[in-house]
Amino acid sequence: MIKENSPIAIFGLGHMGLPTAALLAKSGLKVVGVDINKETVEMVNSGQSPIMEPGLEAMVKKAVENGCLSATTDTLSAVGAVNVIMIIVPTPVDDDKKSDLSAVISASKSISAGLKKDDLVIIESTVPPGTCENLVIPLLEKSGLKAGADFKVAYTPERALPNNTLYEMTHNARVIGGVDSESTQMAVSLYHRITEGEIIMVQDLVTAEMVKLMENTYRDTNIALANELALVCDTLGVDAIEAIQAANHHPRVNIHTPGPGVGGHCLSIDPYFLVEIARERGLETPLIQASRKVNEDMPGEVVRIIQKALEGEGKTISGSKIGVLGAAYKGNVADARETPAKPLIEELISKNADVLVNDPYVSPEIIRSWGAQIVGLETALESDVVVLVTDHDLYRNIKPEMIKNRLLVCTRPILDRETFQKEGVIFKGVGRS
Numbered sequence: 052m053i054k055e056n057s058p059i060a061i062f063g064l065g066h067m068g069l070p071t072a073a074l075l076a077k078s079g080l081k082v083v084g085v086d087i088n089k090e091t092v093e094m095v096n097s098g099q100s101p102i103m104e105p106g107l108e109a110m111v112k113k114a115v116e117n118g119c120l121s122a123t124t125d126t127l128s129a130v131g132a133v134n135v136i137m138i139i140v141p142t143p144v145d146d147d148k149k150s151d152l153s154a155v156i157s158a159s160k161s162i163s164a165g166l167k168k169d170d171l172v173i174i175e176s177t178v179p180p181g182t183c184e185n186l187v188i189p190l191l192e193k194s195g196l197k198a199g200a201d202f203k204v205a206y207t208p209e210r211a212l213p214n215n216t217l218y219e220m221t222h223n224a225r226v227i228g229g230v231d232s233e234s235t236q237m238a239v240s241l242y243h244r245i246t247e248g249e250i251i252m253v254q255d256l257v258t259a260e261m262v263k264l265m266e267n268t269y270r271d272t273n274i275a276l277a278n279e280l281a282l283v284c285d286t287l288g289v290d291a292i293e294a295i296q297a298a299n300h301h302p303r304v305n306i307h308t309p310g311p312g313v314g315g316h317c318l319s320i321d322p323y324f325l326v327e328i329a330r331e332r333g334l335e336t337p338l339i340q341a342s343r344k345v346n347e348d349m350p351g352e353v354v355r356i357i358q359k360a361l362e363g364e365g366k367t368i369s370g371s372k373i374g375v376l377g378a379a380y381k382g383n384v385a386d387a388r389e390t391p392a393k394p395l396i397e398e399l400i401s402k403n404a405d406v407l408v409n410d411p412y413v414s415p416e417i418i419r420s421w422g423a424q425i426v427g428l429e430t431a432l433e434s435d436v437v438v439l440v441t442d443h444d445l446y447r448n449i450k451p452e453m454i455k456n457r458l459l460v461c462t463r464p465i466l467d468r469e470t471f472q473k474e475g476v477i478f479k480g481v482g483r484s
């Protein structure tokens with residue numbers, strides 16, 4: 052049985068691992084973060100956060116100063132010194148859209164090497180259903196210990212929304228499934244330390260794994276529907292945003308918001324885990340796959356909207372200056388993983404446009420690696436066409452007179468179409484051309 056104040060090791064100090072570490076440390080536990088990235092470890096040990104997330108750096112600083120939080124690359128000594136170990140490492144897909152579980156495998160192997168009787172291992176990474184049972188546990192059992200009998204295992208998906216992570220981690224409902232009921236109970240009492248949200252116990256590990264994928268697949272599919280409806284609206288001259296907002300007044304309708312595509316480390320990846328796992332069992336998942344395709348095709352649709360808008364002004368993409376506002380996958384974050392801005396910018400560059408990108412959050416090296424130039428907001432607004440890609444709050448302050456060449460493709464509904472049109476700006480968007 053785990054003692055009430057057992058120290059904890061957390062593998063992965065990223066967007067989800069570091070906030071979890073900081074919250075557990077704040078609750079009074081000794082937490083050691085284990086990461087393969089030396090720079091991350093050094094930053095955390097000096098009280099800094101490598102992740103841009105409101106409130107996180109202050110919490111990390113305090114926890115490090117109090118001696119409750121430290122970080123290391125030394126996996127064996129970290130595992131040896133604790134009784135609870137968490138895995139919160141990345142789980143991307145490869146070029147064939149198959150799950151890449153290399154980080155989970157490597158963390159599990161490191162944990163196995165130092166695993167002790169009565170330890171509790173908690174997996175938080177999003178994984179294909181069955182991963183805990185068929186991959187993680189066999190690796191942990193290489194220690195010679197038996198899951199359930201000698202050590203405990205629980206799976207609890209992380210469901211917090213970036214840019215509101217600390218609030219959601221402490222208020223969202225949490226789903227927990229264990230290899231046995233004692234494992235589930237131990238994880239429940241641990242999470243009670245950091246969350247006021249409801250804790251939902253499900254019957255096993257695979258159910259908890261499935262819940263996570265169902266949530267993100269629901270959202271991805273709903274956004275795909277919104278995007279497809281927006282393209283239909285376009286052919287009819289119907290403003291998709293106005294129509295969706297009106298439809299959502301129905302008490303049982305909640306169509307999501309169309310946009311330039313779906314990015315981030317979750318929605319654009321997790322549905323593929325279901326596709327993969329179903330296919331292994333002889334089942335095709337046409338709806339999930341079609342939704343992924345609709346969303347992945349959206350950057351190309353935006354290129355077509357830009358092309359049409361420029362043609363209306365007697366210009367072409369080739370040779371035009373195109374000001375892109377936003378490179379992050381969504382508003383007010385620095386994360387550019389799977390961002391729709393990347394394929395959009397790359398396609399514009401391949402069509403010989405001069406692409407000028409403004410994003411105050413995303414690292415300049417990332418944007419330059421796509422072949423684009425980085426510019427200030429004012430310069431971007433002087434382009435032949437301005438394309439708003441990311442809904443950063445600061446772009447809400449853009450006024451019609453700031454769009455020098457009077458041509459705006461606004462792919463997110465954060466600016467009022469009528470206000471811009473009244474001032475003579477040609478205003479296009481997804482489902483709004």
Ligand SMILES: NC(=O)c1ccc[n+]([C@@H]2O[C@H](COP(=O)([O-])OP(=O)(O)OC[C@H]3O[C@@H](n4cnc5c(N)ncnc54)[C@H](O)[C@@H]3O)[C@@H](O)[C@H]2O)c1
Nearest residue numbers: 063064065066067086087088140142154157158176177209
């Ligand atoms: N970012 C999100 O919005 C979010 C939300 C919920 C769930 N998730 C899931 O949480 C998991 C982590 O995602 P993230 O966004 O925090 O990732 P991230 O890339 O921000 O951070 C992961 C960290 O793990 C480290 N790492 C990689 N391999 C390691 C290893 N073998 N041992 C120790 N550290 C290792 C990396 O250096 C990095 O610091 C993923 O499965 C993801 O799907 C992410």
Ligand SMILES: CC(=O)N[C@@H]1[C@@H](OP(=O)(O)OP(=O)(O)OC[C@H]2O[C@@H](n3ccc(=O)[nH]c3=O)[C@H](O)[C@@H]2O)O[C@H](CO)[C@@H](O)[C@@H]1O
Nearest residue numbers: 209210211212266267270307308310313314315317380381
């Ligand atoms: C079920 C759910 O809520 N899951 C959340 C999600 O977090 P996220 O940050 O990835 O989610 P979103 O904000 O949905 O953004 C994703 C992309 O979709 C675009 N988008 C969004 C809404 C819309 O109506 N139209 C759009 O086009 C947006 O711009 C962006 O590119 O996964 C995390 C990890 O599993 C979860 O922890 C977190 O709870």
